[in-house]
Amino acid sequence: MPLGTAARPGRSGRVSFSIERYKEESKKVDTTGIDWDAVKQHGLSKGDLFCLHYMMDIENHVPLYLSHLLVTRACMDPILTAFLACWNYEELWHGENLGKLLNLYGIEFDTQDRIANVRANLGLQNSLSLLSTMAGSWLLKDFSAVYLSIGAINELSTLTGYGALIRKSGHPVLQDLLRRIIKDERRHFAFYYNSAKEWLTDNVKAQRVDRWMLDHVWVPVGQGVKTQEEVDALALYLFDDEQGEEELVELDAKIGRLPGLGGIKLMSKALYNARGRTRRDPQWGRRIIENEAWAIAPAKRSPIGELTTRRQAQDVGAF
Numbered sequence: 001m002p003l004g005t006a007a008r009p010g011r012s013g014r015v016s017f018s019i020e021r022y023k024e025e026s027k028k029v030d031t032t033g034i035d036w037d038a039v040k041q042h043g044l045s046k047g048d049l050f051c052l053h054y055m056m057d058i059e060n061h062v063p064l065y066l067s068h069l070l071v072t073r074a075c076m077d078p079i080l081t082a083f084l085a086c087w088n089y090e091e092l093w094h095g096e097n098l099g100k101l102l103n104l105y106g107i108e109f110d111t112q113d114r115i116a117n118v119r120a121n122l123g124l125q126n127s128l129s130l131l132s133t134m135a136g137s138w139l140l141k142d143f144s145a146v147y148l149s150i151g152a153i154n155e156l157s158t159l160t161g162y163g164a165l166i167r168k169s170g171h172p173v174l175q176d177l178l179r180r181i182i183k184d185e186r187r188h189f190a191f192y193y194n195s196a197k198e199w200l201t202d203n204v205k206a207q208r209v210d211r212w213m214l215d216h217v218w219v220p221v222g223q224g225v226k227t228q229e230e231v232d233a234l235a236l237y238l239f240d241d242e243q244g245e246e247e248l249v250e251l252d253a254k255i256g257r258l259p260g261l262g263g264i265k266l267m268s269k270a271l272y273n274a275r276g277r278t279r280r281d282p283q284w285g286r287r288i289i290e291n292e293a294w295a296i297a298p299a300k301r302s303p304i305g306e307l308t309t310r311r312q313a314q315d316v317g318a319f
Contacts, residue, residue, distance in 0.1 A: 017191050017194045019079050023086060026086035026089065028090065028092075028093035030180060031097060031177070036104055036173065038173050039173050040104065040106060042170070043171070044105060044174070045168075046289050046292060047237040048171065050233060050237065050292075050293075051165050051168075052098055055161070055165075056099050057095075057114070058226075059098060060111075060114075060115045062088055062095075063092075066084055068129065069133075069147065071133070071137075072147065073141075073143050073144055074137070074143070080195075087188055090184050094181050099111045101174060122224075129224070142205060142210070145203070145206040146214075149192075149214060149261070151188075152193040152258070155189035156251055157221055159182045159185035160247055161234070161238055162178045162181060162185065163247070164244055164247065165238060193258070196210075197258055200259040201259050208260065210260060215264070218266060219231075220235070228277075232274035233288045236271075237285075237289065240275065244271075245268065248268040249268050251266075251267050251268075252267055
């Protein structure tokens with residue numbers, strides 16, 4: 001078969017995505033020509049700032065998502081691991097540049113401390129998630145079908161979210177940066193979607209497993225790292241209007257074209273559920289944005305040093 005395509009077990013199909021070309025072209029997002037000096041010349045709303053912090057944190061969390069995948073069946077596929085290596089690097093620079101824009105806008109934080117605090121706040125949850133993912137993947141022969149489908153959904157929802165923020169925000173520098181990031185996310189989506197399609201085609205068992213897992217286990221991008229209210233705040237800010245709802249319905253329809261996923265409702269359902277929670281509590285989600293609650297507090301029981309072996313300034317001075 002052509003170099004860079006992958007046939008799945010028991011199949012003769014081909015993935016319409018060249019991993020060799022992707023490896024050759026993979027690089028950090030090109031920010032040449034972005035007018036960084038103009039960042040402070042244009043305003044960002046509280047909603048814009050909340051979304052940027054959320055998106056930055058999730059982009060910076062990709063290495064932990066990767067650590068979960070590398071203890072699963074996925075690590076045995078050299079095409080998947082080649083993709084993941086490039087994907088991880090590209091996502092790193094998405095987070096770095098979103099953080100740079102926030103810093104230039106005047107919001108001060110140390111990137112490395114923020115990332116460490118986000119991870120530390122996960123506590124035991126991260127270890128349990130890793131173990132359950134590992135066990136589930138080795139028990140399920142078609143785990144890769146689930147992982148690839150979730151990857152497609154998450155990449156498509158991410159680029160759709162960036163597109164919505166471009167529409168919501170009137171900040172030209174942010175819009176320029178997000179359009180460049182979206183180009184990467186489209187390539188990521190293409191890999192996941194085409195690979196999932198290949199795995200699911202003519203594989204009824206994989207389709208059943210995939211559909212059940214998406215209906216019962218899948219959560220929107222960032223949930224788990226972020227609280228349910230934070231996830232809802234993002235969805236409501238970006239998509240709680242006619243155009244936003246249409247974009248999520250279209251997103252679900254595109255994912256529904258994968259074998260066995262016809263009629264599936266994921267992102268649109270997440271929006272409707274968020275609206276339901278605001279009907280019960282009118283301040284739900286909105287209070288997070290209005291109170292500018294995007295700071296990440298240090299973890300109470302998991303000091304950064306214990307998790308990362310990084311020495312704090314006072315420790316260095318003691319030697």
